[in-house]
Amino acid sequence: MGARPSIPDSINIDEIINNTGLSRKQISALWTRFYELDCGDRGETKGCKGYLDETDFGRVPKFDENPIAPRLIKVIFDDFGSDKKLTFPQFVTFMSTFSQCERGGHEHHHRLHHHHAKRRSSIQTLTTNNTPQMGSSTGTDVENVKYSADDTPKTRKIKFMFRMYDIDRDGRLSKEDIQETLKMMVGKISDEEASIIAEKVLGEFTNEQQNSTVSRETFEETLKTLDFMDKMGLKLLK
Known part of the structure; x- marks a missing residue:
């Protein structure tokens, strides 16, 4: 060798x-x-x-x-x-x-501890098996998904996922963004099927509100209830 x-x-x-x-x-x-x-x-x-x-x-x-x-x-x-x-x-x-x-070599003492029961939902269609082996805020929607040196590991992973699915990169997830992501992931899927699934996924974040879009903050708050950290980790870096 x-x-x-x-x-x-x-x-x-x-x-x-x-x-x-x-x-x-x-x-x-x-x-x-x-x-x-x-x-x-x-x-x-x-x-x-x-x-x-x-x-x-x-x-x-x-x-x-x-x-x-x-x-x-x-x-x-x-x-x-x-x-x-x-x-x-x-x-x-x-x-x-x-x-x-x-x-950044800093100790963050504000780690988040959430004890929500693990749940499976249509959100997990967009959060698992597709990564390689990433309070209120100010600024624009686009600025709020930029990486920061102060981000916790979980926040960075969430921002990376968000940017993966934010196809038009406007800082919000729309039904159209989710549809395009589904088409990339699934391949052969009709527009009607993609639309139905996208509406269901969007409903997980927006409480079924029509024509809503999802901010990064809402995306993060929802994902805090899912066990996705290990699915976005690399053994090389643990």
């Missing part, structure tokens, strides 16, 4: 630790994965570009089998990358969304 590739001196590991809360061991493991994915046009030479592009993500085993892979890639590069590229610090920031640790 070959030696594990070393992180270049040009990468500030201490800054990454401070920004993500991950350990040096976790960051080292992520560098190995990043290096293996960073290939040339033919997918042969490893660690050749210094960044990942969309093609590189297509090399993740079984990733292309996920029906929402194209949407997932778009959100990753839109939210964490720049110019359709993902540098190593950006890659780690994205991956840290699925960690169980606090971010």
